[in-house]
Amino acid sequence: MFEKIALVGIGLIGSSLARVIHREGLARHVAISTRSETTLARARELGLGSSYTMDAKEAVRDADLVIVSVPVGSSGEVAEEIAPALKQGAILTDVGSTKASVIAQMQPHVPDGVHFIPGHPLAGTEKSGPDAGFAELFENRWCIFTPLPGTDPDALERLSEFWRRCGSNIDTMDPQHHDMTLAIVSHLPHIIAYNIVGTADDLESVTKSEVIKYSASGFRDFTRLAASDPTMWRDVCLHNKDAILEMLARFSEDLASLQRAIRWGDGEKLFDLFTRTRAVRRSIIEAGQDIDVPDFGRQAVEHPAKQ
Numbered sequence: 001m002f003e004k005i006a007l008v009g010i011g012l013i014g015s016s017l018a019r020v021i022h023r024e025g026l027a028r029h030v031a032i033s034t035r036s037e038t039t040l041a042r043a044r045e046l047g048l049g050s051s052y053t054m055d056a057k058e059a060v061r062d063a064d065l066v067i068v069s070v071p072v073g074s075s076g077e078v079a080e081e082i083a084p085a086l087k088q089g090a091i092l093t094d095v096g097s098t099k100a101s102v103i104a105q106m107q108p109h110v111p112d113g114v115h116f117i118p119g120h121p122l123a124g125t126e127k128s129g130p131d132a133g134f135a136e137l138f139e140n141r142w143c144i145f146t147p148l149p150g151t152d153p154d155a156l157e158r159l160s161e162f163w164r165r166c167g168s169n170i171d172t173m174d175p176q177h178h179d180m181t182l183a184i185v186s187h188l189p190h191i192i193a194y195n196i197v198g199t200a201d202d203l204e205s206v207t208k209s210e211v212i213k214y215s216a217s218g219f220r221d222f223t224r225l226a227a228s229d230p231t232m233w234r235d236v237c238l239h240n241k242d243a244i245l246e247m248l249a250r251f252s253e254d255l256a257s258l259q260r261a262i263r264w265g266d267g268e269k270l271f272d273l274f275t276r277t278r279a280v281r282r283s284i285i286e287a288g289q290d291i292d293v294p295d296f297g298r299q300a301v302e303h304p305a306k307q
């Protein structure tokens with residue numbers, strides 16, 4: 001599909017892209033660049049690309065597609081660094097979990113004649129680094145684009161086709177809508193997980209070994225999310241602040257209402273809420289969106305409805 005693809009950042013997402021690009025033969029040359037020497041050496045050991053450099057400018061030179069896969073707080077500095085070396089007509093995209101902030105950071109540096117199309121694959125795990133990636137990560141997952149006004153339709157179609165070849169389904173929306181939606185479906189669940197595991201870790205009446213020994217699967221599910229990369233999630237919180245605070249405010253109100261129902265023995269209210277939420281889970285399954293992640297996401301479980 002492309003003569004040369006440059007991957008800036010080669011962690012979970014960048015290395016998964018490298019693997020699927022190789023498997024599907026999507027580029028003749030894959031240039032890999034990252035800031036950390038150790039990570040770059042590991043990427044080389046894993047044979048993830050065709051060339052390796054600490055100099056992002058060198059990696060993106062002559063690339064037809066440049067994919068920036070770094071924590072969202074670093075996207076501005078990366079854009080500034082690579083801008084002078086971007087080829088005319090190249091497509092520049094990212095995979096960041098927040099969109100309005102990434103656009104605000106990157107767009108000012110994008111030269112005329114380069115097609116900047118912000119993107120976000122809704123696919124990941126709690127792991128990070130080049131060893132954590134796998135070629136199947138994007139299979140049957142959504143990739144959302146938040147194109148800027150005036151985006152070249154041909155460039156958008158080319159990038160969409162690339163992600164389809166990686167296994168994803170494509171959707172487009174505006175960045176604010178993306179950030180509000182992701183705040184409730186992804187960012188809040190992670191924040192809640194960090195909080196509950198932190199609360200359990202603080203408990204003095206229950207020893208740490210009891211938390212580990214008796215952790216039921218509900219708590220264990222939270223610990224998986226709470227094991228996610230601290231740099232990445234610090235940046236998500238700082239760069240989707242307004243939407244997250246809005247969702248946290250709603251969540252806190254609803255939690256207070258739930259707390260009151262428990263305090264006053266309002267079983268009917270509890271039963272009604274739990275019935276409503278059970279229906280949400282059923283709708284997800286019926287929509288074929290129930291992609292379970294046993295073995296930390298390495299095997300997508302086929303849902304019976306899709307067989």
Ligand SMILES: NC(=O)C1=CN([C@@H]2O[C@H](COP(=O)(O)OP(=O)(O)OC[C@H]3O[C@@H](n4cnc5c(N)ncnc54)[C@H](O)[C@@H]3O)[C@@H](O)[C@H]2O)C=CC1
Pocket residue numbers: 008009010011012013014033034035036039069070071072074077078095096097098120121122123124125126127128129130229232236
């Ligand atoms: N982990 C996940 O489940 C998902 C992550 N994302 C987004 O993908 C992006 C990358 O995340 P991961 O691959 O999970 O992170 P990661 O921690 O596995 O990898 C990050 C990579 O970026 C490099 N890096 C950091 N700062 C840099 C800089 N200033 N210049 C050049 N390279 C730099 C690191 O050396 C590393 O190679 C983030 O923006 C994240 O929000 C999107 C979907 C899912």
Ligand SMILES: O=C(O)C(=O)Cc1ccc(O)cc1
Pocket residue numbers: 096097121122123124125126186225
């Ligand atoms: O590990 C999980 O369950 C995730 O939710 C992964 C994830 C993290 C961040 C994203 O922007 C998209 C997907």
